[in-house]
Amino acid sequence: MPGISRRTFGMLMGAGATTLAMPYYARAQGKPRAVVIGGGAGGATAARYMAKDAGEDLDVTLIEANPKYTTCFFSNLYLGGYRDFDSITHGYDTLASNYGISVVNGMADSVDRDAKEVVMADGSKVPYDRLIVAPGIDLIYDSVPGYSEEAAEIMPHSWKAGPQTQLLKAKLDAIENGQQIVMVAPPNPYRCPPGPYERVSMMAHVLKEKGFTDAKIIIIDPKPKFSKQGLFTEGWEKHYPGMIEWYGPDVHGGIKSVNPATGEVETDFDTFKGELVNVIPAQKAGMIAARTGLANESGFCPIDPKSMRSSADENIFVIGDASIAGDMPKSGFSANSQAKVAAMAVRGDLTGSKVFPAKYSNTCWSLIETNDGVKVGAQYAPTDEKIASTSSFISQTGEDEALRQATYEESVGWYKGITADIFGA
Structure with a gap:
């Protein structure tokens, strides 16, 4: 897009543009291009960490069909009357304005792996050097x-x-x-x-x-x-x-x-x-995963446990619910954790930065009744075969009310912290 810098473009998109029809997204100033499909807990985190840690050395684009994202995690608390809907809904303005991420509000239709281009539903194309796919799940209605x-x-x-x-x-x-x-x-x-x-x-x-x-x-x-x-x-x-x-x-x-x-x-x-x-x-991986040939017969996407790199294409990473992540559950916390590993690997590929051994973690909190919160979680590390649990914990039956209240309050603090980590605000 001649005459408009990546940062300016990102600010324009963050300021409220809903669709940008372009025949081609040009490489910004010769920088390597990292593209993310999906702006949920995994995708938005990956885009933010790549832009934050690579600075001006990397051109980062985030493709997301919806202008705002509503978290599945904590949506049950909205159902129960503990949260309002706005409190679980988040936008992408900060990612664009503060991190210089080009936020493209449109539907990614397919990926041309040979040409290394994301093909948008409007026919425009987004080229990449490395692609992170975070499409979440699709529902198998007729199951x-x-x-x-x-x-x-x-x-x-x-x-x-x-x-x-x-x-x-x-x-x-x-x-x-x-x-x-x-x-x-x-x-x-x-x-x-x-x-x-x-x-x-x-x-x-x-x-x-x-x-x-x-x-x-x-x-x-x-x-x-x-x-x-x-x-x-x-x-x-x-x-x-x-x-x-x-x-x-x-x-x-x-x-x-x-x-x-x-x-x-x-x-x-x-x-x-x-x-x-x-x-x-x-459920199965989001539709674009199958269209791109990233999913296997299970409906989900095999990956390298050490990096979240797709087993089908060394230039593509799959994170979050769409991936086959070994012992890790499909959760927002897991997706956020996997995104940081993938972001580090992409930076290493494209900028030569140091790549540290992967570490993963997850905690899932649940609210049973007012101030009666429980949790389960684990730490994980890659093996040659899968992402494996190395330690775990779970709330116990019969816990006292003070501990259960503290667990619930911990979950509220976690939600505030992780949404800031994902969306930058």
């Missing part, structure tokens, strides 16, 4: 018979935060005493392992606050067990006695179909009807 993208407007999944989150909250707020909520939980692997069960806790909290203790929440789970199961079960019995029932596959025998018109979930065991039905289907 639940009868479910579809259209059905999600009636039976929301809310596993991609934004309008779906608001729809689920509106439906929850409309529930009356004596009515029933049915959740169809997802199979492994999926984004945020404790997330569905924290969501159930927040739903129960809303009902309890209204005095709706005759309302029921039924969980139909394809898994025989779930993350933090002992902690959630203890919390549900303590705070929401008689309100929550969990059915594993040994009880329900399999999900045969859902019917958006009637609000029914049919299983081999019984047919469950809900005034609110929350269906969370199976």
Whole structure:
């Protein structure tokens, strides 16, 4: 783009431009080009760290379809009434204005790996020397018979935060005493392992606050067990006695179909009807990963554990929920951690800076009831085969109230810190 510097371009995009149609994105002043697809916890972190640590030695572009990003992590607290929607929604202005990142608000349609170009939906092309792909997840709607993208407007999944989150909250707020909520939980692997069960806790909290203790929440789970199961079960019995029932596959025998018109979930065991039905289907890497040939038969993307470099292309890195990250769960914390490793590797490739051995970490907090927070986490290191856990921790059943409150307050501080780390503000 002759006559406009990378920094000026980034400021223009950050100031509110929504789409920029260009036939070609030129290399800025001969600098090596690092491009990131996806502006979530992984992608935005990677862009910020590359720009922050490489300074003027690297041209950084962030491609994101949406002008603002709503975090899936802490969206359950919005559902439970502990946060407002604005508090979990973040923009890219600071990345553009303070870090000189070119923020392109548009849809990346495909990647020409031979030409090393990202092809945008409008036909324009973004060239790269190294590419970081952070597309998050796509939902496999038909993994639940009868479910579809259209059905999600009636039976929301809310596993991609934004309008779906608001729809689920509106439906929850409309529930009356004596009515029933049915959740169809997802199979492994999926984004945020404790997330569905924290969501159930927040739903129960809303009902309890209204005095709706005759309302029921039924969980139909394809898994025989779930993350933090002992902690959630203890919390549900303590705070929401008689309100929550969990059915594993040994009880329900399999999900045969859902019917958006009637609000029914049919299983081999019984047919469950809900005034609110929350269906969370199976998941895979964001669509562009498959289009680019980065995903394998699992639907997710194999990587080099030492760098997050794609196993399919040495010029591409895959981070966050789309990657096969060994023992690491699919979470915002994991994506943020992986982004820093990938950003360091890209800087090393393109600027010759020192690359230190990869270290990864994750913690997942969950709120069960007011000031009753629990957590699970681990430290990780790469092996030749995978990213492996080296140490771990988890909250214990029977902990005192002060510790649980401290755990919740720790999570609030973490959210403030990690969103600043991701978005620069």
